[in-house]
Amino acid sequence: MKRKILFLTAIILAFIVSAAGLRQAFAEVRLANDKIILNGTIKQTMYYRTQMNSAEYERYHKTRMDYNRFSALLKAQFKIKDCQEESINFITALKYWYELAPVYDPKMRNGFSPAVPSIDRNWYTRTQDRDYVSEAYIDYIRGPWNIRLGQQIVVWGETDIKRTVDIINPIDVRLGSPGVDAWEEIKIGLFMLRGTYQTQLPGNLLFEALYIPGDFRPARLPVEGTHYGPNPIVSNTFYPYMPYGVTTWLFDQARKDAPGWELKNYEYGLRVRGFTYNIDWTLLYYNGLYDAPTAIADTLNDEFFSNYISKGIISSITKKQQKLSFSDKKCYKYPRYSMIGGTAQTVIPALHDSVWRLEWFYNHNEPYNRGTNADSSAVYDDVKRDCFGFGLNWGDKFNMPWTHRFAQDKMMDVSLTFFYERVLNWDDDIIIAETGRGHRRGAAHSSEIAWSVQQFLFNQQFMIMFLGSYNPIGKYFICPLLSYVPGNHWRWELGFPTYGSRTPSNKGLHDKDSVLFRVRYEF
């Protein structure tokens, strides 16, 4: 109770200060005659679950607030040389986060088989090792050349939420998701050499190339029992004698098998940007390792049985707690594949001057596992397939008749995106439904629409937003959001993300409807 009072007091105090005080402040810190420029964000994000299985709540939670993260991002630009002919900068972005939910909720962490496995608790709750550095690179500009060397985050796509061709950096969705959090927080930086060259050729062609000398970092998936992760097991014969569930064992084994930094894991990409017939376009090629793991079926099945299932059986017979282990053999691989793709964007005056954006890709040799009837628990081998897809986005602004008084006729922003993808040479055993790509089990294709409607009010002090997506397999996400920005630095947000799914094999966050509360201080 004391903790709750302190916590609430701190939030209320911050709100009062932001809404009524601190009138003069500086957006960024400039030091040494503007040679060092610092800016960043401090953020507290909370989710209060309005939907939770009662048995899960009873066993694993003392509070419905199962996500409460403090995070900070500090970006710095060091101007080493800055003159007309050339400039050299050192750019760095440092990040830190701490997830408080398992700290203040003992039921999430205590016991032999808690909601959040102890094996992963430190890994996901706080920044560790290289994660402190989001980016750190040297930037050199001279004439038409721009060369960057170091750990970087690259954005190649045009659409916002889905990463259609924006695939250079892997993503970390343990504690965030695209669209809700900034790319610096979601994407994992990779060491690379990247260069652009502006030509004088027709269409103002701009060439870009990047080379990653084997710095492979796999995508990071949410931890079991956490807000974004799979739900903890409520009733199972293995429990309470096993320290964690199947998902944790599989995910952790896959992470353990990730190859790390080796020269043979090189990745490279090429992109050309141009302008033709009033269309801004890019064409791109990428060759690298797949960020998500593919199971080596025989090894995984054996090792999973010996390291996990067998101990589960023993535990259910002996009723004794079991210590689990991981295999020393490689159970997962991260195969190489390639992609060609492109983007296009234009304004169409005939269609209310709306902006249209297109992304398309063709993946060659994309890896998939196969399982009996596409069941991920019955994996028998892996295959490579080609896959193509696209995202088409329409964005426009409208003057709403009722906004004169409250919004000084500020226009309403509307955006609608349609996604589609299809795996070629389809096989009904290909496991894809659980990958989060929106496929129905056994279906070669998936499609989805995503939208956002945004209206600012009272000179942009307030913003209401309505985000969402719908997949015809019956999966949806809807989120109304209210934002309040009193002045330069503080941003308060209240939202209600709701999820649903009619498809058992592709449930996503179907029972994680929550109230989102987020406060940010930007400088």
Next chain:
Amino acid sequence: MSLRRFQKNLPMLCLTLTVLAVLIAAPVAVCAQQLNFPLAAYSDAELAKVRDWEKTWAGKKIDQSNVDQIKEYLPESYAGVYKKPEVWNEPKGFWFTIVPYKRYIETKGMIEATNKYYTQVKVDASNIIQNYGETAGMPFPNPDLSDPMKGGQQLAWNYDHNTHGDAYHWYRIGPALEVKQRTERVSDTDMYELYYVSRVDVDPKPNLMASNPKGIRRGYFLHMYKPPEFINTRMFNLRYLDYNKSDDGYMWYSQFRRIRRVSTAQRTDSIDGSDLIYDDEYLWDGAIPRNTYKYIGTKDLLCSRQQDIKKLERVPGQGMPNGIARERLNTMVVEVVSKDPNYIYGKRVWYLDPESYYIQWTEIYDQQGRFWKCFENWTNQFPLESTGEMKKVIVGTEFMDFQRIHCGISIQECKGVGLKNVDQNNFTINNLQKGGY
């Protein structure tokens, strides 16, 4: 004999006299036309009266106590702001000073270009310039004010042909204020403007490029440093000679880390919490043929034309700075109505400086005809980098929304005018890409 000889030579003599008369009269006639440009705000007689008035008022501080005595020289709305500062949550009140009127004479380049090109300006029956971008200087140095519609349109074209020294760099600090809370959201922006055609002050003149196949009239680049969510966001905008063609706009939005093409056609959308719409830059920033114009007459107003921004005094949360220096100016009043029946504003009223063709004041009405906003430009003169002559540019603007009691300020530090080396690469995607961190 001599009479006969005289009679014989009479035609020759007449011819000689005629030629002499023409030779003497022609320069006088040309000079007479040239003398009307640049225009002066006051005739000698009017100026004498102004000087008399200044004997009483110049140097005086105007505040709540004495604003009534000069209110005829302020827009009614602003006189009210000084009279009732409590409405704008300013308990200490606002004040400004009166300075003597100082005539502004356009740059030599502008005068020469006007004299050279104004006869070449071609208009259609609707007074729309047909060879837009092919001339420079003021297209109508002696606007025909006998016809209000034609005169209004010609004044608007003159406004449009002020190229702000051809290449201008300024740093804008722009707080948007919540009057009731006295909080503000500040934007800091570095801005460049470069004219590709109709140049008068910086070589090459009148065209920047020998060939301009895209028909670019003006480039505009901005780099944002505040508010924090827009740090390092950069944008450029290209305006075209084709009246019907929308601008091309590209933005590097640092939070998305992408170069986004932005629709620039929605020019009535308000800008980031301010009281401005995109058309309000400079107090009008759109194609001239989009509106109808009507010359109403003249109005003597106190205008800020010699504003040293360092002398402005303001504490955070204050809706309008104190220390604005205003002088009498006989402005030309033009009523501006959009041809788009759904346009956000019902009408604007411009108060034009006849010497520089800047809009000093504008009053804005909503679609129901209710008074809505009043904006004031502050100008000052700075030496052109190209010639050293003094050129008048905008150094700040006050934006007030009288319906919602909300306001904003733009204080613009002139970093250079008439610049010789504004890089055209500023207006390219490559430039956005290069600085995108």
